Amino acid sequence: MKRLLYLFVILSFIAAGCSQKKGNNYIxxxxxxxxxIVSGNDIHGAIENMPMLAAAVDSLRAIDKSLLVLSAGDNRTGNPLNDLYTIPAFPMVALMNYIxxxxxTFGNHEFDSEQPLLSKLINLSNFPYICANVFPDTELGIQNIPYKFFDVKGVKVCILGVIQLGIQGIPDSNPDHLKGIRFEGVEETINKYLYLRDQCDVFILLSHIGYEDDCAMAEKFPQFDLIVGGHTHTQIExxxxHNGVLITQNVNKLQRVTHTILTVENGKVTGKRAENIEISSxxxxxxxxxxxxxxxxDNPELKRVLAxxxxxxxTYEELGLLMCDALKEMTHSEIGFTNMGGVRYDTHPKxxxxxxDVLRLDPFGNGVVIMELTPKEIEDMLIACFYADRNRFPYTSGIKCDVEYTAxxxxxxxxxxKLTLTTDDGKPLDPNKKYKVAGNAYAVTVSDSPREDEGREFGSISSDLxxxxxxEKKQINYSGRRCLTEHIVK
Amino acid sequence: MIVKVNNEEVRIFKGASVKHALLRYILRIKADVSNIEKLQVKDCKGHQIDQDAPLKEGDSITVKL
Structure with missing residues (x-):
C-alpha cells in the first residue's frame, strides 16, 4: 500500500511538473x-553578420541550452551574395540551419523567390515556417504551418505566425510569385487560433505585420505573452x-537582435524582460x-555567363539603353528609363x-516602379531627372529624346x-494616351515632377530584371544604338 | 501615396521605403543629399527605423538634418 501511495505521489509530481495535454484537460x-528567446527580424540576406549572431547564440546557449531562436521574416533580399547564389537565398538558410x-515566419520578401525556389528553400530549411494566414495550393509545394508547440524545459510554448497584407490583400512582393496562394486577414486568423491559449503556458505571436499592427494586435489580443515582430524595421529598446503584451523588434540586417526572458511560474508568465544585443558591431x-x-x-554564380x-x-548610352530595355521588356511596359548616374561603367568588351558584370553595372539594389503617364508627364519627369542627376539627361527605351540646352x-x-519625344520609329507620342513607364526607384524618386500616377513598386530589383x-536574349549587340540626341543652343 | 516627412506631405510611389521619401523631401527643400544614408530617421512614435523600412499611406517620419 505504501509502495502504491509512493508511486501515486511520484506520478502526480511528474504530471504536475511537466506540461502536457490530456484531451481538453491541459495540465x-x-x-x-x-x-x-533570441529573435531577429528583417535579416535581408546579411550573411556577413551571421558569425556574430552565431557567437551571441553560443553564449546564450551556454546559459540555457533550451534557448529558442526565432526569425520574424524577411530573411532574404538585400545582398546579391545571398540572393543570387546558385540556389537563390540558400546561404542564409544554410547559416540559419547551422545556428x-x-x-x-514568412516575410513579404520570402515571396521574392519564384515559387519553385521558395519550395526548395523551405525543403532545405531545418526549421519550420510558421504562418497561419498563408494558404498555398498543394501543388506549389510551399510548406508552412500555422503554429507550433515547443517543449522548453517542460514549459509548453506555442508560436503562432502571421504575415502582413497590403491594401490589395496580398503581401508586398511580386504578384507573379503569389499566384495560387490565398491569404487571410491577420485579425481574423488570430481569432481563429485563440483557442491555443488554453493549450499552452506561453503564447507567442511571431509576426511580420509591422510595429503599428503589432501594437493593435496587443490591444485586441492580450492572450499573447509576447509578440516577436518584424517588417517595419522598428528599433524597440x-x-x-502594450496591454500587458511584450512587443519586440529591431532595425534590419542583424544590426541588433533581442534577447527576451519570460519567467514562467505555475503555468503562467509572471515576468517579462528583454534586452537588445548588438550584432553587426x-x-x-x-x-x-x-x-x-x-x-x-566566393560565389561561383557571379561568374555565370548570362549572354x-x-x-x-x-558608351554609357549603349549600356544605359541595355538597362532600359530590360526595365521595359521584363515589366511589359512601353517605356523604360534610368538616370545616367545609375549606369556605372561605359565600356564592356565583346x-x-x-x-x-550586371552587379557592377547596376550595383544599387534599386527597386523598379511602374507608372501610367501622359506624354507631357513623361517629358516633365525626364527633365526633372536631368536636373536632379547633375544636369545629365536620362536614358530611355521605347522612346527617343531630342533635347536642346542652354550652356x-x-x-x-x-x-x-526644348525636348522632343518620338517613338522608336520616329513618330510623335499620342497626347491622348497614357504610356506604361518603368523606371528604377531612385530615378523615379528624384524626378519630382507633377504627375497623376506616382506609380507602384513592381516587386523586383532592377539588376534582377x-x-x-x-x-532570355542569349546574344546582344548595342553597338551604335542611340536613344538620346543632345544640342547646345547659343 | 502620401507620407509625411518632418510634418510635410510627400507624394511618393506605392511601396516606397523610408530612403525614397527622405530623398524626395531632401531634394525638395534643397538640402545636402551627400550624407543621406547616415541620417537617423524616427517613426511617429519616436522609434529609430532604418532607411530600408517600408512605408505605407499616411505614415509619418522625422529626420534631423
Missing part, C-alpha cells in the same frame, strides 16, 4: 523557470509592454560560421556578359529649353 507546468533557428565571431560565410562570399555581347559596348560657362548643359533579360 500546466507547476514550477518556476525562465524561457530564453539552429527553431522557427521563422528592449521590449515594450560585435567583435565576437563564431569561427566556423565565419568560414562558411567566406565560402559563400554573349557580339559587339563591344563603348564576349561574355556575366552576373558580376554654362564651361559649355556644359545648364537648362533644358537585367539578369533575366540577358538570360
Amino acid at each position: 500546466r507546468a507547476s514550477y518556476k523557470t525562465d524561457i530564453h 539552429g533557428f527553431d522557427a521563422s 528592449g521590449g515594450e509592454l 560585435s567583435k565576437n565571431k563564431n569561427p566556423f560560421v565565419a568560414q562558411i560565410v567566406e565560402k559563400f562570399s 554573349v555581347a557580339t559587339a563591344p559596348f563603348s 564576349g561574355d556578359f556575366t552576373v558580376d 554654362n560657362a564651361k559649355n556644359e548643359p545648364e537648362k533644358v529649353v 537585367l539578369i533575366k533579360f540577358l538570360t
Whole structure:
C-alpha cells in the first residue's frame, strides 16, 4: 500500500511538473523557470553578420541550452551574395540551419523567390515556417504551418505566425510569385487560433505585420505573452509592454537582435524582460560560421555567363539603353528609363556578359516602379531627372529624346529649353494616351515632377530584371544604338 | 501615396521605403543629399527605423538634418 501511495505521489509530481495535454484537460507546468528567446527580424540576406549572431547564440546557449531562436521574416533580399547564389537565398538558410533557428515566419520578401525556389528553400530549411494566414495550393509545394508547440524545459510554448497584407490583400512582393496562394486577414486568423491559449503556458505571436499592427494586435489580443515582430524595421529598446503584451523588434540586417526572458511560474508568465544585443558591431565571431560565410562570399554564380555581347559596348548610352530595355521588356511596359548616374561603367568588351558584370553595372539594389503617364508627364519627369542627376539627361527605351540646352560657362548643359519625344520609329507620342513607364526607384524618386500616377513598386530589383533579360536574349549587340540626341543652343 | 516627412506631405510611389521619401523631401527643400544614408530617421512614435523600412499611406517620419 505504501509502495502504491509512493508511486501515486511520484506520478502526480511528474504530471504536475511537466506540461502536457490530456484531451481538453491541459495540465500546466507547476514550477518556476525562465524561457530564453533570441529573435531577429528583417535579416535581408546579411550573411556577413551571421558569425556574430552565431557567437551571441553560443553564449546564450551556454546559459540555457533550451534557448529558442526565432526569425520574424524577411530573411532574404538585400545582398546579391545571398540572393543570387546558385540556389537563390540558400546561404542564409544554410547559416540559419547551422545556428539552429527553431522557427521563422514568412516575410513579404520570402515571396521574392519564384515559387519553385521558395519550395526548395523551405525543403532545405531545418526549421519550420510558421504562418497561419498563408494558404498555398498543394501543388506549389510551399510548406508552412500555422503554429507550433515547443517543449522548453517542460514549459509548453506555442508560436503562432502571421504575415502582413497590403491594401490589395496580398503581401508586398511580386504578384507573379503569389499566384495560387490565398491569404487571410491577420485579425481574423488570430481569432481563429485563440483557442491555443488554453493549450499552452506561453503564447507567442511571431509576426511580420509591422510595429503599428503589432501594437493593435496587443490591444485586441492580450492572450499573447509576447509578440516577436518584424517588417517595419522598428528599433524597440528592449521590449515594450502594450496591454500587458511584450512587443519586440529591431532595425534590419542583424544590426541588433533581442534577447527576451519570460519567467514562467505555475503555468503562467509572471515576468517579462528583454534586452537588445548588438550584432553587426560585435567583435565576437563564431569561427566556423565565419568560414562558411567566406565560402559563400566566393560565389561561383557571379561568374555565370548570362549572354554573349557580339559587339563591344563603348558608351554609357549603349549600356544605359541595355538597362532600359530590360526595365521595359521584363515589366511589359512601353517605356523604360534610368538616370545616367545609375549606369556605372561605359565600356564592356565583346564576349561574355556575366552576373558580376550586371552587379557592377547596376550595383544599387534599386527597386523598379511602374507608372501610367501622359506624354507631357513623361517629358516633365525626364527633365526633372536631368536636373536632379547633375544636369545629365536620362536614358530611355521605347522612346527617343531630342533635347536642346542652354550652356554654362564651361559649355556644359545648364537648362533644358526644348525636348522632343518620338517613338522608336520616329513618330510623335499620342497626347491622348497614357504610356506604361518603368523606371528604377531612385530615378523615379528624384524626378519630382507633377504627375497623376506616382506609380507602384513592381516587386523586383532592377539588376534582377537585367539578369533575366540577358538570360532570355542569349546574344546582344548595342553597338551604335542611340536613344538620346543632345544640342547646345547659343 | 502620401507620407509625411518632418510634418510635410510627400507624394511618393506605392511601396516606397523610408530612403525614397527622405530623398524626395531632401531634394525638395534643397538640402545636402551627400550624407543621406547616415541620417537617423524616427517613426511617429519616436522609434529609430532604418532607411530600408517600408512605408505605407499616411505614415509619418522625422529626420534631423
